[in-house]
Amino acid sequence: MVGPQLLHYGIAAVMAAAGALLALYNFFVRLRRDRLVADTPPVRIRSAAQGYVKVSGRAAAAGASPARAPLSARPCVWWDYEIARLERDRQRSQWHTIESGASVELFALIDAEAQCLVGPVRAEITPTTRSVWYGTEPRPLGPPPSSNPLWRAGDWRYTERLLSAGDHLCVMGELRSHSELGDVNAATAAKLHEWKQDQQALLARFDVNHDGKLDAAEWEAARLAAARASQSQTL
Amino acid sequence: MLVLLVLLFLIVALVGYLIGVYNGLVRVRAAVKLAWSNIDVLLVQRHDELPKLVEVCRQYMRYEADTLDRVMRARAGVDAARSSGNPGSLGAAERELRSGLNGLYAVAENYPQLKASEPFRHLQERISGLETALADRREVYNDAVNTNNVRIDAFPDVLVARLGEFPPAQLLHFQADQKSDVDLSAAFSR
Known part of the structure; x- marks a missing residue:
């Protein structure tokens, strides 16, 4: 017969062991990643061989104008965001993510030559800007305040992470020549064209308000999904 | 029981760490080989372009057979060194070839028709582009060599490196001549 004290002790020991193993696993994952970054020699873009490379340079918009962050409308080359709501019950209060998203648009990396x-898409990105601010509406009424307020104003939390044009970046990944990659925008258009062949499936997937047609926001969601799908196949 | 668990945890951590070190050494060794292969690709491309350049020059340069032969001999030397995979001999052969090419370009100044010809200009640009890329990739190779050599000598990686086959790699130095200006007067006096 196992006493309740011994049982508690056993549970605590198992939890401590699991925590220690998890910490050890995270340590090895981070060590491996840091060593990979440190041990991969940087290359210049003009002479880089195709394959896994490390390049560094400044971020720039791939097109004529930079993208706009969805919550703050700040100019950037990459963004991701999260809108969370504080939900309270008798015992505790907890943030629940209501909406989130990430940019799938390509951006340029420019070195000296x-x-x-x-x-x-599917990249692990360390942003150069991270903003968290609060409000009372499901969508923020303006950009984040320049300084952190002393108290939280509202039950909605907005988190935005950005890479801005001109930021110095170090990028690691598979490098492909333009001729091999083809035109990514054309690939997105082709993917959308492919989806449009089956209107029912397209509506079932993106017609959120079920009015039988895709409005501007729904079409934008379809376009982003197509861009994500085509990039996953080609990059 | 607790001591046994802690001991087991430490053993798992140590084994995991050693596996990580070993895999890291394998990765940096492979990076050196890859960087060498990337240089090799460009050397082969330039090897294929040089006879075309010499052939174009031969049509205009009636009395510069020595200069042209020197380039072709140096080309063969680079190819032999490339095949051997020895950075030391490649550096020496490359030095000889660059000296020969500098001489060829300097002598070409005496032949305005050659300098104006489209094939010559195209090949000169192509070879210059390949040499620029070679210089860049030599930097990458030397970076990879340096990382490899530091890793296999640093503690505790050195303990694992001695158990496996992780020899130091050799840096690639193309030329001492590159540090000094090209002697144009000597080239023109030929």
Whole structure:
């Protein structure tokens, strides 16, 4: 017969062991990643061989104008965001993510002599700007305040992470020549065309308000999904 | 029991760490080989372009057979060194070839028709581009060599490196001549 004290002791020991193993696993994952970054020699874009490379340079918009962050409308080359709501019950209060998203648009990386395009889909990105602010509406009424307020104003939390044009970046990944990659925008258009062949499936997937047609926001969601799908196949 | 668990945890951590070190050494060794292969690709491309350049020059340069032969001999030397995979001999052969090419370009100044010809200009640009890329990739190679050599000598990696086959790699130095200006007067006096 196992006493309750001994049982508690056993549970605590198992939890401590699991925590220690998890910490050890995270340590090895981070060590491996840091060593990979440190041990991969940087290359210049103009003479880089195709394959896994490390390049560094300044971020720039791939097109004529930079993208706009969805919550703050700040100019950037990459963004991701999260909108969370504080939900309270009798015992505790907890943030629940209501909406989130990430940019799938390509951006340029420019070194001293040349440039390449960077596909952010499935990339692990360390942003140069991270803003967290609060409000009372499901969508923020303006950009984040320049300084952190002393108290939280509202039950909605907005988190935005950005890479801005001109930021110095170090990028690691598979480098492909333009001729091999083809036109990514054309690939997105082709993917959308493919989806449009089956209107029912397209509506079932993106017609959120079920009015039988895709409005501007729904079409934008379809376009982003197509860009993500085509990049996953080509990059 | 607790001591046994802690001991087991430490053993798992140590084994995991050693596996990580070993895999890291394998990765940096492979990076050196890859960087060498990337240089090799460009050397082969330039090897294929040089006879075309010499052939174009031969049509205009009636009395510069020595200069042209020197380039072709140096080309063969680079190819032999490339095949051997020895950075030391490649550096020496490359020095000889660059000296020969500098001489060829200097002598070409005496032949305005050659300098104006489209094939010559195209090949000169192509070879210059390949040499620029070679210089860049030599930097990458030397970076990879340096990382490899530091890793296999640093503690505790050195303990694992001695158990496996992780020899130091050799840096690639193309030329001492590159540090000094090209002697144009000597080239023109030929």
